[in-house]
Amino acid sequence: MDKLQITGGQPLHGEIAISGAKNAALPILCAALLTAEPVHLENVPALNDIRTMLRLLERMGVKSAHDSGNDTVTLDAGKVDFLEAPYDLVKTMRASILVLGPLVARFGEARVSLPGGCAIGQRPVDQHIKGLAALGAEISIEHGYVVARAKRLKGASILTDMVTVTGTENLMMAAVLAEGQTVLENAAREPEIVDLAELLIEMGARIQGHGTDRIVIDGVEALHGATHRVIPDRIETGTFLCAVAAAGGELVLRHAAPDTLGAVIDKLRDAGLAIETGGDWIRASMRGRPKAVGFRTREYPGFPTDMQAQLMAVNTVADGTAVITENIFENRYMHVQELARMGAQIEIDGPTAVVTGVPELSGATVMATDLRASASLVIAGLAAKGDTIIERIYHLDRGYQRMESKLCNVGARIQRISGAGA
Ligand SMILES: CC(=O)N[C@H]1[C@@H](OP(=O)(O)OP(=O)(O)OC[C@H]2O[C@@H](n3ccc(=O)[nH]c3=O)[C@H](O)[C@@H]2O)O[C@H](CO)[C@@H](O)[C@@H]1O
Numbered sequence: 001m002d003k004l005q006i007t008g009g010q011p012l013h014g015e016i017a018i019s020g021a022k023n024a025a026l027p028i029l030c031a032a033l034l035t036a037e038p039v040h041l042e043n044v045p046a047l048n049d050i051r052t053m054l055r056l057l058e059r060m061g062v063k064s065a066h067d068s069g070n071d072t073v074t075l076d077a078g079k080v081d082f083l084e085a086p087y088d089l090v091k092t093m094r095a096s097i098l099v100l101g102p103l104v105a106r107f108g109e110a111r112v113s114l115p116g117g118c119a120i121g122q123r124p125v126d127q128h129i130k131g132l133a134a135l136g137a138e139i140s141i142e143h144g145y146v147v148a149r150a151k152r153l154k155g156a157s158i159l160t161d162m163v164t165v166t167g168t169e170n171l172m173m174a175a176v177l178a179e180g181q182t183v184l185e186n187a188a189r190e191p192e193i194v195d196l197a198e199l200l201i202e203m204g205a206r207i208q209g210h211g212t213d214r215i216v217i218d219g220v221e222a223l224h225g226a227t228h229r230v231i232p233d234r235i236e237t238g239t240f241l242c243a244v245a246a247a248g249g250e251l252v253l254r255h256a257a258p259d260t261l262g263a264v265i266d267k268l269r270d271a272g273l274a275i276e277t278g279g280d281w282i283r284a285s286m287r288g289r290p291k292a293v294g295f296r297t298r299e300y301p302g303f304p305t306d307m308q309a310q311l312m313a314v315n316t317v318a319d320g321t322a323v324i325t326e327n328i329f330e331n332r333y334m335h336v337q338e339l340a341r342m343g344a345q346i347e348i349d350g351p352t353a354v355v356t357g358v359p360e361l362s363g364a365t366v367m368a369t370d371l372r373a374s375a376s377l378v379i380a381g382l383a384a385k386g387d388t389i390i391e392r393i394y395h396l397d398r399g400y401q402r403m404e405s406k407l408c409n410v411g412a413r414i415q416r417i418s419g420a421g422a
């Protein structure tokens, strides 16, 4: 297993190109199952999660051509002959549940392993199941698999119990081929939902209201191929903003989408990061120590849970005390004990964390526990005095494209110690 060794204390200076969004690309890859014609995608990040999703689609019979050099993928689901997402692939990535809606909608049948593990919370998929049942699918859980059947799905009005991102995506993909109209109430409004809806519309779907909490879908008989460019990754962008807030210096982030980062930019400005934005770029500079900023995670357009760990890392070296509340996942503070190993002062009480900034963290050996927890440890390592070793960085590789080389190009001192020597 690879490790990262970070020698902290180097301010960051230079430009970073932001990659395509993992959480937009994953549902978009699944949407290719909805048509027999090729779907050509641009700005698909070269990440382990993307490779896992491509393997899963290939197992079903989808032909894929991935050019990781220029971040394009072409998918051809003309001959799908295996309507199953097996456990060995689903266990590594929860987003695999996103094949369920498209398979039932187009082929009338699917068998998808229940996503295993629960890194950041229980994360059930009951709302995906409830919604598909409302669309007329017969659903059962058999031997750890969700098994769904429907001759043709029928439009329905669906109110989910909570706002769910992949739940909204799964149901939207199911409804585009259903007979009649579907209304998704309490829908997620994340930019990744809008990106998926835009691809589906390019494929011939009839969708309105995406980006609001009420999405109306008029089912069509069939979809056709399309070409689509995936939106920039707002969480990768926010992670680099936190890195410069903690380590100091000045960064320009290119190919970004600042309009999807309102809540994150507001909080980082409160922390003292000077931020200028243009259509697709962000310039951020930090002098001196950040100021403590409290925040509560919320559904979009609120502060994203996927940025909680990274902004917590900034707060560990800030001047003052910050109160953080995690409202989306019940177990998303696993980075806290690792940050504490580096000298951070954090107290947890249920969903609330109180972070008292210290003037300096000290490098230590720490363990990555999930994707964004890993990113918070990188940020802490950049700000810390001395060397930090981060173990189990396969979590980081799930969701960040060449993070250490992007950071090294702007002055960070990070070395990957590969599996054999690790
Ligand atoms: C691949 C992807 O896009 N992942 C993102 C997606 O995850 P994901 O779509 O899994 O997260 P959800 O929005 O579904 O989860 C929100 C909350 O609803 C609960 N819930 C969800 C569905 C359900 O059927 N039952 C249920 O109880 C979850 O346990 C959680 O507490 O949105 C999360 C919230 O922004 C992000 O952190 C993840 O990065």
Ligand SMILES: C=C(OP(=O)(O)O)C(=O)O
Pocket (backbone or CB within 6 Å): 023, 093, 094, 095, 120, 306, 371, 372, 399
């Ligand atoms: C939690 C995340 O991803 P996933 O939903 O794939 O676990 C994430 O991107 O931070």
